[in-house]
Each structure stands twice: as C-alpha cells, then as structure tokens.
Amino acid sequence: MLKPASLRAALECALPELAANPDRLIIYIDEGRIHSRYGDSLSFEYRYRLNVVMLDYAHHASAAIVPLLAWLRVHQPEIGLNPDLADQAVTFEAEILNHSSMDFAVRLQLSERVIVTQDPATGETHARHVGEPDPAGSELGAPTGPWELVFVKPNTAPGWTTPTPAPV
Numbered sequence: 001m002l003k004p005a006s007l008r009a010a011l012e013c014a015l016p017e018l019a020a021n022p023d024r025l026i027i028y029i030d031e032g033r034i035h036s037r038y039g040d041s042l043s044f045e046y047r048y049r050l051n052v053v054m055l056d057y058a059h060h061a062s063a064a065i066v067p068l069l070a071w072l073r074v075h076q077p078e079i080g081l082n083p084d085l086a087d088q089a090v091t092f093e094a095e096i097l098n099h100s101s102m103d104f105a106v107r108l109q110l111s112e113r114v115i116v117t118q119d120p121a122t123g124e125t126h127a128r129h130v131g132e133p134d135p136a137g138s139e140l141g142a143p144t145g146p147w148e149l150v151f152v153k154p155n156t157a158p159g160w161t162t163p164t165p166a167p168v
C-alpha cells in the first residue's frame with residue numbers, strides 16, 4: 001500500500017512541525033479488506049480505513065484539513081465526486097488538551113488498485129500499483145505551484161508552500 005506514505009509526505013510538507021517531530025504524526029490502517037473477483041487475472045483492490053493522528057497539535061484543524069483535501073483530490077478523487085461517499089469517507093475526532101493544543105485524528109476510507117499480470121514468455125507474475133484515474137473535465141485537481149492557507153484572523157495558523165505530491 002502506497003497511499004499512507006504519500007499522505008504522510010504531503011502533511012509533513014504542509015506542516016513542517018510534523019516533519020520535525022515525526023513521533024507526533026501517527027498513521028495506521030485498520031478495517032482493511034481485499035476486493036477481488038475471480039476471473040482471468042489476480043488483480044485486486046485494497047480497501048481500508050487510514051487513521052491519521054496528530055498528537056499535541058497546536059494549530060487550527062483547517063491547517064491540516066486543507067492539505068489533506070488537496071491530497072484526496074489527486075489520490076482518491078471519487079470522494080469529492082460522489083455525494084454518498086463524501087458524507088462518510090472523511091471523519092474526525094479531537095481531544096482538546098488545553099487552550100492551545102489538541103490530539104486530532106482523521107479517518108479516511110481509501111482504496112488502491114493493483115493490476116496483476118503474468119508474462120507469457122517467462123511465466124513471472126507482476127503486481128503493479130496504479131494511480132487513480134483523472135476525472136475527465138474535472139476542475140477538482142489539486143492546486144499546482146505554491147499555495148497558502150490564510151485565515152480571517154491573522155496568526156492563527158501557519159502558511160505553507162507545498163508541491164503537488166507525486167501520484168501513487
């Protein structure tokens with residue numbers, strides 16, 4: 001599974017304090033399933049809940065949600081395109097620790113496709129992880145180039161510049 005590491009990299013890029021303190025960013029998978037149909041190939045799909053936990057997080061929740069949503073537009077675009085999925089695919093919890101920090105947990109329903117082929121010449125089996133299809137004509141693409149989160153009240157959250165994460 002490639003998406004957990006990709007999301008970690010995106011969050012660390014957007015929130016440098018998470019990169020500086022990697023033990024405060026916990027990412028783990030639960031409720032994992034393998035979706036496969038018997039047919040001509042062994043291709044399958046991972047389906048799982050990805051849990052992202054930021055410990056002692058000292059910024060507004062939106063400073064983490066905005067880069068997470070930008071990442072989802074590239075790596076799980078059907079969440080934003082399907083209203084039924086959008087309502088359930090991203091959930092969160094927060095434990096307010098004091099006036100300036102919280103433990104913030106976000107849960108994402110994700111999937112990853114794996115195409116399995118067999119080389120007829122050698123008989124070798126190959127598994128290839130494929131990215132998400134680009135929704136044709138969609139304007140949901142992640143921002144390109146530098147971008148910054150700005151709040152109405154100044155100094156309530158950091159600004160950042162981030163490159164678009166490489167597709168998985």
